[in-house]
Amino acid sequence: MIHKYKLNGYNIVLDVHSGAIHIVDDTFYEILDVITDEKGNLKYTDLNECENEVLKHFEGKVSKEDILEVFGEVKELIENDVLYSKDDYEQYANMMVASPIKAMCLHVAHDCNLRCKYCFASTGDFGKGRKLLDAETGKKAIDFLLKYSKGRRNLELDFFGGEPLMNFDVVKEVVEYARSKEKEYNKVFRFTMTTNGVLLDDEKIEYLNKEMSNIVLSLDGRKEINDQIRPAVNGKGSYDIIVPKYQKLVKQRGVNEGDYDQYYVRGTFTKHNLDFSKDVMHLNELGFDQISVEPVVSPEYEDYAITEKELPRIFEEYEKLAVDMINLKKQGKGFNFFHFMIDLEQGPCAIKRLRGCGCGNEYVAVTPDGDVYPCHQFVGMEDWKMGSVNDLSVDFEKKDYFAKSNVYGKEDCKNCWAKFYCSGGCNANSLQYAGDVLKSHKISCELEKKRLECAIMIKAAMAEEE
């Protein structure tokens, strides 16, 4: 299967199953038009038949000699298995199933000090009442992870909420407890936190920069955009409170090395700021160079919802952002935009790419009550509860169900050109908006594919520079 497209003056061809990316000239591209069917496969298995079709198509337009020269290159790529290469991954499907639980989202606070309008957690309490995790349950969550991670060495724990800094003492206790077990169990914990920043102070910044391998700092971009949708409980905007704190945190974090220098300033865009590339640029102007701004996912009836109608405008904006970023990069002023980051050489192995997000299988979420859910987006959906850290129980039937939700378990994804980069999307969104974990959420798919096209185009543009 191939996927080909034109963007910003480049003719780009992705050979899906080998991962090869080719930049081709117009004639080459037109030949591919002639010999590719609507699914991205070769129209004829016999290359001679392809050749005849191509000659017929170009007759009277380009000389036979010239066409045969280009077609020769097409053939060479096919023979080298980097064009229309076969899908022989299904044989690995058995490697994409059940795995130990090695990552956890720990909800230390089902409470929040902001009232973001698009919050999927119903202003922090997931519809279940405001509650903080106690240290004892937090430690049991660690025991749970130690037990079910079996042979996996690298364990991940994300402190999440609501707003995790509302329960900072328990965060510290849980970290200390986990660290005290690392040697005995031969594990390495990687802690991360997702915070809205309101409660950051010097002490917390120092602590987080020491203990968290990655920090996600929420901020939506321009002040008026952020404050409109991310007000505090008293209705005032959050921008002025948090921006200086983030700047301080990031500046101090900069001196860390290796695993502990990661951070993201991340925002959400909605229908109200479809010109979100301005928010990305604004975040960069504030001094941040690790930026993620993502589309809101919500029911269609919300006034801020992104629906199919908004897609063309958003595509345009992504393209604009990509071109702006190329220009900055060329001036040596580049920054990372999370969704345009793509590693064409040393990315994860194909198995990892096809395995999916791992929710309910290698990743779970734990609530302040100690209940285990497939992931943070499932929290509060009673039917999906799948265990408890209090008695270290796991519903293995549910776990197996999620293990099967890999790319080859999803009909739409199996035949999608983006599968090695998207990994099958978000199961929770699929369930909520497409009605089934194994279906795909169309709007998310379209956005994901557009971002990928832009990300690859940026690579093409930068390769030209070299």
Place this chain on the structure above:
Amino acid sequence: MKHIKTLNKANLKKTATTGGCGECQASCQSACKTSCTVANQKCEK
């Protein structure tokens, strides 16, 4: 080749035979947190 330029070594198939150890980061794609598209993650091997 005159009409095409390949940007990368296409080694995806090879990685399938050697990979799958599961030691790398989980890859949540949701819009509410770390949101890791797999393609920008690192292999731990």
